[in-house]
Amino acid sequence: MKQIGIGLAGFGTVGAGVFKHLAQNRDLLSQRLGLGLAVCRIAVRDPKKTRDVKAPAELFTARWQDVVDDPQVQIVVELMGGIEEARELIVRAIGAGKIVVTGNKALLAEHGKELFDLATAKQVPIFFEAAVAGGIPIIKAVRESFIGNHIKSIHGIINGTTNYILTRMTEAGLDYAAALAEAQAQGYAEADPTLDVNGWDAAHKAIILASLAYGTWISPSKVFVEGIEKVTARDIGFAKMLGCRIKLLGIIKADDRGAIEVRVHPTLIPEKHVLASVNGVFNALCVHGDVVGETLFYGRGAGQDPTASAVIADLAEAAHALDSKRRDFGFMPHGLYGDCKPLDEILCQYYLRIPVDDKPGVLAQVAGVLGELNIGISSMIQPESDGQSAELILMLHDATHAQVREAIARITALPAVEGAPTLLRVEHFTP
Amino acid sequence: MKQIGIGLAGFGTVGAGVFKHLAQNRDLLSQRLGLGLAVCRIAVRDPKKTRDVKAPAELFTARWQDVVDDPQVQIVVELMGGIEEARELIVRAIGAGKIVVTGNKALLAEHGKELFDLATAKQVPIFFEAAVAGGIPIIKAVRESFIGNHIKSIHGIINGTTNYILTRMTEAGLDYAAALAEAQAQGYAEADPTLDVNGWDAAHKAIILASLAYGTWISPSKVFVEGIEKVTARDIGFAKMLGCRIKLLGIIKADDRGAIEVRVHPTLIPEKHVLASVNGVFNALCVHGDVVGETLFYGRGAGQDPTASAVIADLAEAAHALDSKRRDFGFMPHGLYGDCKPLDEILCQYYLRIPVDDKPGVLAQVAGVLGELNIGISSMIQPESDGQSAELILMLHDATHAQVREAIARITALPAVEGAPTLLRVEHFTP
Numbered sequence A, B: 001m002k003q004i005g006i007g008l009a010g011f012g013t014v015g016a017g018v019f020k021h022l023a024q025n026r027d028l029l030s031q032r033l034g035l036g037l038a039v040c041r042i043a044v045r046d047p048k049k050t051r052d053v054k055a056p057a058e059l060f061t062a063r064w065q066d067v068v069d070d071p072q073v074q075i076v077v078e079l080m081g082g083i084e085e086a087r088e089l090i091v092r093a094i095g096a097g098k099i100v101v102t103g104n105k106a107l108l109a110e111h112g113k114e115l116f117d118l119a120t121a122k123q124v125p126i127f128f129e130a131a132v133a134g135g136i137p138i139i140k141a142v143r144e145s146f147i148g149n150h151i152k153s154i155h156g157i158i159n160g161t162t163n164y165i166l167t168r169m170t171e172a173g174l175d176y177a178a179a180l181a182e183a184q185a186q187g188y189a190e191a192d193p194t195l196d197v198n199g200w201d202a203a204h205k206a207i208i209l210a211s212l213a214y215g216t217w218i219s220p221s222k223v224f225v226e227g228i229e230k231v232t233a234r235d236i237g238f239a240k241m242l243g244c245r246i247k248l249l250g251i252i253k254a255d256d257r258g259a260i261e262v263r264v265h266p267t268l269i270p271e272k273h274v275l276a277s278v279n280g281v282f283n284a285l286c287v288h289g290d291v292v293g294e295t296l297f298y299g300r301g302a303g304q305d306p307t308a309s310a311v312i313a314d315l316a317e318a319a320h321a322l323d324s325k326r327r328d329f330g331f332m333p334h335g336l337y338g339d340c341k342p343l344d345e346i347l348c349q350y351y352l353r354i355p356v357d358d359k360p361g362v363l364a365q366v367a368g369v370l371g372e373l374n375i376g377i378s379s380m381i382q383p384e385s386d387g388q389s390a391e392l393i394l395m396l397h398d399a400t401h402a403q404v405r406e407a408i409a410r411i412t413a414l415p416a417v418e419g420a421p422t423l424l425r426v427e428h429f430t431p
Helices: A013-024 A026-033 A064-069 A084-095 A105-122 A138-145 A160-172 A176-185 A200-214 A233-241 A304-323 A362-372 A401-412 B013-024 B026-033 B064-069 B084-095 B105-122 B138-145 B160-172 B176-185 B200-214 B233-241 B304-323 B362-372 B401-412
Strands: A003-009 A036-043 A075-078 A099-102 A151-157 A244-254 A260-270 A282-289 A293-300 A347-357 A377-381 A389-400 A422-426 B003-009 B036-043 B075-078 B099-102 B151-157 B244-254 B260-270 B282-289 B293-300 B347-357 B377-381 B389-400 B422-426
Touching (some): A003 A304, A013 A026, A013 A036, A013 A304, A026 A036, A036 A064, A036 A304, A075 A084, A075 A304, A099 A105, A105 A200, A138 A151, A138 A200, A138 A293, A138 B138, A160 A176, A160 A233, A200 A244, A233 A422, A304 B138, A347 A362, A347 A401, A362 A401, B003 B013, B003 B064, B013 B026, B013 B036, B013 B304, B026 B036, B026 B304, B036 B304, B064 B084, B075 B304, B084 B099, B084 B105, B105 B200, B151 B200, B200 B260, B233 B347, B362 B377, B389 B401
Parallel strands (some): A003 A036, A075 A099, A260 A422, B003 B075, B075 B099
Antiparallel strands (some): A151 A244, A151 A282, A293 B293, A347 A389, A347 A422, A377 A389, B151 B244, B151 B282, B244 B260, B347 B389, B377 B389
């Protein structure tokens, strides 16, 4: 049987998982594929390190260039992470006509245009199923299965760490710091969890999804990103009273004129919506296409095994592409959509919690401000107060970011308002 | 731009949907694909008939042979339904080297082996995403995305008609006949609903999924199939008391020795399992792979638009295959799994409702029979009786079909048992 040579750059959690499962399921894969996948070179920082997953010592090198340059290597798998070296590696691989498989979402979100332009020019495909939502085959679904659809929207829980934290805050009533510490203790959050909790990991994935759906690379500066650091157990409790759960969602949408919006933020969603019951480290994405209607994809979004499953699927497809001399994979640019909406013009609904004096007439003042700015109130709750200070919780109808920012400035300036209001966004999934 | 010629055999709900959406999203598709898809021939029973979806009169013919034989037609889409003519058409198309796209689940379940053997011999791909679960890209997911996985199990709600009926029985307390009548009035059930309600439509789809997962075509005679006709509102009520919902599931599994089971039957599942909340005409499939873990796919399983979305995805892939001279698509046979378990050896758990005399000691007799046969009881409820007759509801631990059949025969023969017990199967989804 014909063997396809594979080079791994990176042998951390995912790289080792790929090696392990390629070995364990070798017979299955080669029978299904009609080809063998042989790892013939592995680049790591320290070739001498003892590892849980064993590989022959002679495969290891400390230089990623050795992987790309090895004449046996036909497919280069970039699992090093980071930006600069990973970018160099991919550029060099494409230059050498070697197919690239990567799971590097930050790299694609920041340099996707450059890399895919180069790949198109050189007719070398790049595969990246592992870059979004781990084992869930969402890249393939959007790119291939929904090729006949205008994608109206994608709503995704695409970061397992934050979903774990929010789930524990919701189910066990933990505050943010305690839930984060628990996630770290369980291995679901890294020692430095910044990129997860500030929303940027999800934002990178949302940019990649938008590129597939709308055929254009969105600049990170045009993405609205808010993390979960300021979500409190108190807000989660009020959300419950309002029939909602709070999830960190990546949202991509295009309106009827083709204007795109990409945003990531903690979001109140109706508790009956299927995304509300996606808990723990699981990921899920609702994709709404104009032909297929509503669909949902659910599974493990991270971890050694699920991510290895995605990389191996890419390897199989890359091997087929090599074998058939097929070169038409990869990014599909098209010019049917416009640019991103300015952030200030993004329209959505809101949850607003306002600390106020416990006196009559405060609601009238707040409602007056909102009325002046043409922002409707859809519901209001006012929890029992301690007799001195109180809180107003309002659910607001559609308003632009600009409108609501002005509203908050004016509300904060009201004498009866005791501090900065808390603003969260709401999605009702109305078609 | 290069145009690929497409012939449609059949212009019913799905065929007309394909034509309509190819026209509506033409620009999007050709930009993404780099190719044009042009329908150049359409076979229908009556070319003169007035249709909701309009197509140029000169495209129509009453002979499907005209579609296959048209030299402009490079991809033949079989959407006629039925077995014999559809089979002839596909054989003729493959013989002519034309790629086939079909949504005909009954044909594939009954003649899959023959057709794919022929397709492999002639190096002509057959695409069939529309054959299972409409717009949900489950064929592609199992075949391509999970290529590195041993598929441990697939549990699917893969018939929308029966899911609608069971949902209405559960939510509105309707009996089976009333729910079926409502489904017919809504257009969700056909005038002759036999193939849906007796489980065979789902069984055809389960056979196709098993062929992808286990690389072998299961004979329909080796599939255990039970419909929903005997499910009563009463059993649905007791299932609720036991924390369960009743769904018609298609189940495919392989055990550690590679023995396969494929079955379709009404199934009690825990109300907290995600499949329990898949309601109405929606379909959903849980796929468990040894590498990726648990995944779920959800969407519309039938209807003009979702099914057209699947056919168009196949057309795009077929067009790429043509354009790149790629011929390695299609069925992936492999020899890593054994044959089906004999039906009598299938192991599962059960719900048993037994009409009994309202006298002390009956439970002891029933429990005695089960004990003799080594069948454990996991729980029991005995609803309030009317003073004369009563019912025992038992949940049973793992037992084979053969064991439980013997148990029912012995229990029915007990003097205190007043009639035939009702037996339903249970899935707990324990890993």
